[in-house]
Amino acid sequence: MLRCITCQAVHPLRDVIYRCGSCGDLLDVVFPRPSETAAALAATFRARRMSDNPIDRSGVWRFRELLPFYDQESQIVTYPEGNTPLLDAPKSASYAGLRRLRFKHLGFNPTGSFKDYGMVTGVTQARILGMRAVACASTGNTSASLGAYAARAGLLPIVLVPETGVSFAKLSQSLDYGALTLMVRGDFDVAQALLRKLAPRLGIYILNSVNPFRLEGQKTVMIELLEQLGWEAPDRIVVPGGNLGNSSSFGKALRELHDLGLLTKRPRITIVQARGAAPLSEAYEGGHSETLVRVHARTLATAIKIGAPVSWKKAARAVDWSDGWVMSVSEQEIADAKAVIGLDGIGCEPASATTLAAIRRLASEGTDERIDPDETIVAILTGNVLKDPDYTIRYHQSSLFEEFRSETIVTDHGRGLTSQFANPPVVVDATEEALMAVIQKRLDIIG
Numbered sequence: 482m483l484r485c486i487t488c489q490a491v492h493p494l495r496d497v498i499y500r501c502g503s504c505g506d507l508l509d510v511v512f513p514r515p516s517e518t519a520a521a522l523a524a525t526f527r528a529r530r531m532s533d534n535p536i537d538r539s540g541v542w543r544f545r546e547l548l549p550f551y552d553q554e555s556q557i558v559t560y561p562e563g564n565t566p567l568l569d570a571p572k573s574a575s576y577a578g579l580r581r582l583r584f585k586h587l588g589f590n591p592t593g594s595f596k597d598y599g600m601v602t603g604v605t606q607a608r609i610l611g612m613r614a615v616a617c618a619s620t621g622n623t624s625a626s627l628g629a630y631a632a633r634a635g636l637l638p639i640v641l642v643p644e645t646g647v648s649f650a651k652l653s654q655s656l657d658y659g660a661l662t663l664m665v666r667g668d669f670d671v672a673q674a675l676l677r678k679l680a681p682r683l684g685i686y687i688l689n690s691v692n693p694f695r696l697e698g699q700k701t702v703m704i705e706l707l708e709q710l711g712w713e714a715p716d717r718i719v720v721p722g723g724n725l726g727n728s729s730s731f732g733k734a735l736r737e738l739h740d741l742g743l744l745t746k747r748p749r750i751t752i753v754q755a756r757g758a759a760p761l762s763e764a765y766e767g768g769h770s771e772t773l774v775r776v777h778a779r780t781l782a783t784a785i786k787i788g789a790p791v792s793w794k795k796a797a798r799a800v801d802w803s804d805g806w807v808m809s810v811s812e813q814e815i816a817d818a819k820a821v822i823g824l825d826g827i828g829c830e831p832a833s834a835t836t837l838a839a840i841r842r843l844a845s846e847g848t849d850e851r852i853d854p855d856e857t858i859v860a861i862l863t864g865n866v867l868k869d870p871d872y873t874i875r876y877h878q879s880s881l882f883e884e885f886r887s888e889t890i891v892t893d894h895g896r897g898l899t900s901q902f903a904n905p906p907v908v909v910d911a912t913e914e915a916l917m918a919v920i921q922k923r924l925d926i927i928g
């Protein structure tokens with residue numbers, strides 16, 4: 482069933498609703514506790530990796546005892562998704578002043594971002610409901626994911642993106658997947674509000690993260706992570722926050738694993754926002770985590786450029802349950818952290834780099850919150866490096882500006898960023914001597 486997070490009213494699992502019919506707040510998917518023991522569940526999850534059945538191999542459906550909202554396995558959509566790596570990142574660790582840091586890289590998904598973890602369950606529910614078309618408002622990655630999954634499931638994808646500010650890489654994905662792509666003359670928050678009004682009139686199914694079935698799939702990021710860690714929970718999990726669906730689903734997953742006895746301790750969920758799009762962080766700083774003031778979002782990390790995050794109450798619940806932390810980082814910190822992650826041979830999109838920027842600050846500065854160098858920390862990288870090549874190239878050519886691409890009026894925020902880790906391409910004459918000289922110079926540097 483679906484249960485309201487505030488008034489606890491319950492609604493049938495097959496109702497086409499996104500919010501509580503009584504009080505209008507967000508809904509959780511709730512289900513009876515699985516009957517298997519923790520050890521039996523862990524053994525089943527692992528054994529499925531050896532199976533040839535696509536549902537067993539999927540990094541989401543491998544954990545289907547915790548996603549029991551379907552009636553038969555034949556209803557399940559899979560691409561396959563998930564099973565993303567946990568990567569050691571020594572250069573990033575040393576940049577942050579830590580002994581060890583690991584990244585769980587959700588960019589290793591079929592459409593290049595974590596959105597696939599939740600789209601697979603959302604599109605499965607759309608199919609169960611008999612929907613013809615699915616829709617979302619998006620800063621880019623949700624539309625890429627929805628486009629692909631709807632196409633795989635034979636549904637019409639409809640995506641609303643801001644007219645400016647969406648990366649070409651993401652836009653090109655939804656075009657190729659055949660999505661009806663609407664470039665709305667407004668920002669993400671405007672597009673999201675419009676879709677909410679239109680969807681019931683057109684009979685199309687909304688797959689924004691307000692849809693609780695998306696958050697169900699995203700829970701498996703945590704289950705998979707704990708399995709990778711031999712069910713030894715880390716001390717802290719650091720995650721970027723935009724619309725706050727990911728952090729919300731992490732909290733739900735950890736609570737459910739805790740109830741099942743699969744969690745040894747509560748990892749502290751640390752949410753990081755970009756300073757110009759940090760309504761949750763501002764609420765916590767002001768000591769008012771029970772109200773949220775929307776902001777006019779500004780950041781070059783377009784995936785988290787959201788001023789009125791829909792899932793903020795669920796995210797606050799996750800932070801409070803886990804004794805977590807919420808903070809924001811500057812454009813400069815994001816840009817440098819992204820380049821450092823790249824030096825580990827990993828790479829990510831700007832929004833993901835907020836994690837390393839935050840860890841570095843918490844490990845060094847005298848904030849209220851302080852990372853101990855011995856803490857075990859996993860940072861979540863949410864999107865692939867190829868998602869925003871324009872940003873990366875500008876950084877390395879030292880021409881990245883806080884211009885806030887969607888603004889029509891140039892503001893005083895239009896200053897240049899300093900590319901401390903710039904690695905610009907070198908244009909060179911097509912001769913042996915010229916190439917020799919450039920390469921030798923670099924070899925001399927590494928010694």
Ligand SMILES: *Cc1c(COP(=O)(O)O)cnc(C)c1O
Binds near residue numbers: 622
């Ligand atoms: C969607 C997205 C985010 C933000 O996630 P939320 O669940 O909206 O908080 C962060 N990074 C990337 C790359 C994304 O695509």
